[in-house]
Structure formats: structure tokens, C-alpha cells
Amino acid sequence: MSAKILYGIWIVLQFIIGYNLVVPFILFLVWAVKRKRQPVDDKSGKYDYAIIVTAYEQTGSLHAVVDSLLKLNYSNFVIYVVADKCDISGLKFEDSRVIVLRPPETLASNTRSHFYAIRNFIRHHDVLTIIDSDNLAEPSYLDELNRYFDAGFSAVQGQRMAKNLDTTFACLDASRDIYYHFYDGEVLFNIGSSATLAGSGMAFKTSLYRECLEHQDITGAGFDKVLQMEIVRRGYRISFNANAIVYDEKTTKSDQLVKQRARWINTWFRYFKFGFSLVAAGVKKFDFNRFLFGIILLRPPLFIFLILSMFFTIISIWVSKLAFVLWLCGFACFIGGFLIAMIHAKPDKRIVRSLVSIPVFVFYQVLSLLRSRNANKLSVATNHFSDKTINEIKK
Numbered sequence: 199m200s201a202k203i204l205y206g207i208w209i210v211l212q213f214i215i216g217y218n219l220v221v222p223f224i225l226f227l228v229w230a231v232k233r234k235r236q237p238v239d240d241k242s243g244k245y246d247y248a249i250i251v252t253a254y255e256q257t258g259s260l261h262a263v264v265d266s267l268l269k270l271n272y273s274n275f276v277i278y279v280v281a282d283k284c285d286i287s288g289l290k291f292e293d294s295r296v297i298v299l300r301p302p303e304t305l306a307s308n309t310r311s312h313f314y315a316i317r318n319f320i321r322h323h324d325v326l327t328i329i330d331s332d333n334l335a336e337p338s339y340l341d342e343l344n345r346y347f348d349a350g351f352s353a354v355q356g357q358r359m360a361k362n363l364d365t366t367f368a369c370l371d372a373s374r375d376i377y378y379h380f381y382d383g384e385v386l387f388n389i390g391s392s393a394t395l396a397g398s399g400m401a402f403k404t405s406l407y408r409e410c411l412e413h414q415d416i417t418g419a420g421f422d423k424v425l426q427m428e429i430v431r432r433g434y435r436i437s438f439n440a441n442a443i444v445y446d447e448k449t450t451k452s453d454q455l456v457k458q459r460a461r462w463i464n465t466w467f468r469y470f471k472f473g474f475s476l477v478a479a480g481v482k483k484f485d486f487n488r489f490l491f492g493i494i495l496l497r498p499p500l501f502i503f504l505i506l507s508m509f510f511t512i513i514s515i516w517v518s519k520l521a522f523v524l525w526l527c528g529f530a531c532f533i534g535g536f537l538i539a540m541i542h543a544k545p546d547k548r549i550v551r552s553l554v555s556i557p558v559f560v561f562y563q564v565l566s567l568l569r570s571r572n573a574n575k576l577s578v579a580t581n582h583f584s585d586k587t588i589n590e591i592k593k
Contacts, residue, residue, distance in 0.1 A: 212510050212521065218503040219528035221493075222381045223535040225389065233388045245347055247275035247340055248323035248404065252311040253331035254282045257289060259447075263333055268293055272340035276323070278315040282306065308397075308421045309411055316408065327401035332447040334361060342442035343401045349437075352406045353429050355383060356399040356442030360546075367455055368448035369552035370559045373545070374500070375446075380539040382494060383438040391490040392430050393438035395422040398446065406434070420465035423495075427472040430491050431479060452562055459566035466499055467570065501563040504532075 249267055253260055260279060267277050277296045281289065283304045291298065299318055305311050312328065325347060329335065339356065346354045357379055360372035382394040400422075410428035411421070429436055449455040473495030480489025497503070511525035540550070 208517075212514075212525075215503055215506045215510060216525065216528050218497050219507055219532040221497075222385075223531040223538075225381060225385050226535060226538055228389050229385045244274055245324040245344060246322070247272070247343075247401075248315065248319060248326040249275050249277045249329060250312055250315045250326055251277060251279045251329045251331060252282070252308060253279065253284055254306065254311075255284060256331065257281060257284050257286070259332050260289060263329060263331060263335075264291060264296055266334040267329070268295070269337055270335065270340050271337045272344070275340065276320060278318065280305075280311040280315050282311055307415075307417050309414070309416045312407075313412065316404070323404050325401055326404050326407055328398050329444065330398040330446065332361070333358075333398055334445040336443040336445075339442055339444065342439050346437045346439050346442075347401075347403070351437040352403040352434050353436040354401045354442065355393045355395055355436055355438050356401075356444055357383070357438075357440045358396050358399045358444055358446040360549075361445035361447045362450065363448070363546055363548045365450045366552045366555050367452065367559070368450050369546075369549045370555060371448040371455070373540070373549050373553060375448075376543045376545060376549070377500075377536060377539045379438075379440075380542055381535070384440060386490070386494065387435070387438040389490075390435075391487045391494075392426070392434075392436035394491075394494065395426045395436065397422045399442070399444035401442075402429075418464070418468075419461040420469055423465055423469040423472070426491075427469070427476065427495070430476060430488055433485070433487075435487055455559075455562050456566045456569065459563050460569040463499055463502075463563075463567055463570040470496055470498075499563070501560045502567070505560070505564070 251260070251263055251267075260281070264277060264279065267275075275295065279289065279296065279298045281298060281300050283306070284300065286298055286300045289298050297318070297320065299315060301311075301314050305314060312326075316326070325343070327340070327343065343354050343356070358375060360368065360375070363369050363372060378394070379396075384393075387393045406429065407425075410425055410432075414424065416424055426436060449458055473492040476488045476492030476495065478492075479485065480487070480492055498506075507525065507528065511522065511529070514521040514525055
């Protein structure tokens, strides 16, 4: 192979990795200049909600999540607790709006649990919203979702905020969420594309959810990746509402982090190919939503493209001074973009102090990468340890 061909391949590889450093900053500039407030009505339409809470093996947090849901300002809902492979002898709820479902056979799948709930709906529900067994919901959660459904959207991703900041790992996990919620949620949606789905704290017209996933049997992690692709390829936009807040438990221990991230990394390798089809569809249909969302789906996990970028930067010291300078500019854009997301979120001081431990966090994610091939065999769900209430979180 000639030197010119090798050099060309080298340039292409650098571009494929390097553009991930600068895209968030570019999207921020577009957002800052051209963003428009979405036409959100305030009719508070009386949608009938199904709140699906999924649990696998663990029930320790279920009373807390159900209690937070029963304190919602909105009243037109039914809570379906799908307790998969759980001992439900201690799950007693006096409110008639809470229905505990215990599948006779182990489902070991988010979507199987969701459709088990759907098949056991006591009435037709206009909208379903998905809540994890470790989540807590703000009292205004359904009211905020209503505003976006009133405005004509069929899919809404809310904002997941940290339920616990007790350890450095939890704080770093929260900082990651801040970054992704800003760029993959608020920025993407407000420049005309779609927010990415986060696995919980999200709601859909029931008919759309069934249309997208009822014909599929998704096992392992990543149902939200399949769902967001199915929604966007149909021409819908996934809206983002930063005021539809659920509190999500952050990882607190290194082994918990490794297992969770291994599943997530495995998910990216399984589903990043969806990005190619959406980019192609966006070009063919001249559709900005499909095109940009497809570009985002092709992006590797944060720590992977940062490590590869560092590798290319070091090699460029000997290969090309111009490339070295461009890589430094790329890192400056990324760091600037990260700081912008942090400043925009006004995070807890514990999160800010934890940022010095990012190298340790990256190290454990590298371990996750090494275990990602068989990740879904390690565990189906993340273990939960926090039992905080919303009042305790806000103190």
C-alpha cells in the first residue's frame, strides 16, 4: 500500500474521531444564535396516563417511588408496578391507582415488562410514561409532560437529576448526565432535531409506543436506543422538557459502575449502526431531524473518543505540527463545551469538586469496555442502594 493511501487513511481516521470534540461546541453556537422557544401551550389537557414502574429482583425502592408518584399534582393516572422476578409479599398499596403485577415467568427485559403492563391496563390510556424503580418524580412531572403533548408532540424526554451525591462516583456520574442532557437534550431539540432518550423519565403516546416496539422482542440493555430510532425514522421529533424532572440514582461503587457501563458500551456497539440509516434517510428526504440525530447516534461513548483523540494528538507531535495544533484546538472546544454545560446547569459544589477525579472514572470505564462483550450476562439491572426521599434530596 502506497504512502499516499496510508496518509489518506490516517487523515480520515483523525476526522472520524476528531469531529466529536468540536460538534457539541458548534451545536451550542447554533443554539445560542438561532434557538427558538417551542410553541408550548398551557391548556393542561386531561390525558389519561399509565405510569409504568419496572423492577427486577429488587423491591426496596418501590415504596419510595410509588409514594412520590401518588404525590403528583395531576390525578388522571394509574401506576402499574411490574415486579419481575420479585418477592411481592411486602408490596402493599392501599391507593386503588396502584396496581402491582407479578409476571408468572421471568421476563428479564424492559420492553417485555412494559408490554406486560400494557396487556394488563385496566382501561385505555392516552399516554404512558416509564419510571425506573429507583426514580423519584417531582410533583409537577405529569403537568410538565402535558404541556408538550398539548403542543402536538408524541414523545417527551424529561430531565433526570441526581438522587444521590454521596460519593465521588455518584458526582461524576451526575456530571456526565448534565453534559448529555444539555447537548443531547436541550440543545438538539431546540435547534430542530430530537432529544435522545435516557431510559426513564420519558413519555409517549401509547399508540406510538406500541407501533414502534410491539413487534420487537428486545433483550438486554438498550431498548431506548431502538425506540428513539423507530420514533425518529417515522418522522417524529422527540421533545425535551427540562422541567419534567425525575431523580435518578447515580452509581456509587466501582463494581456497580463497571457492570452498568459495560452494558451501556455493549449497547452502543449493538445499535450505533442505526445512525447510518437515519443519516441516509435525512439526506434522501432533506430532513434535518433525521440527519442530525443520525450523526449523534454514530458518536462513540465519551471516554472512548477522548482516549482515541489523546492518542492521535500524541502521534501528531511527530507526524504533523499542523495536525497537533488542530487537535489542541479540538480539545479546547471540547473543554469549553463541557464547561458551558456545567455553567448552564449550576451544579452542586460536590459535582464541581469531583471533576478532578475524572481520570479515575475513565479508568473504570476502560475496564467496562474490556467486559462489554458479555455485559448482558453480568447482570440484568443495576443494584440500588439509596433510599432518599425528594424532601431529603432538596435539603
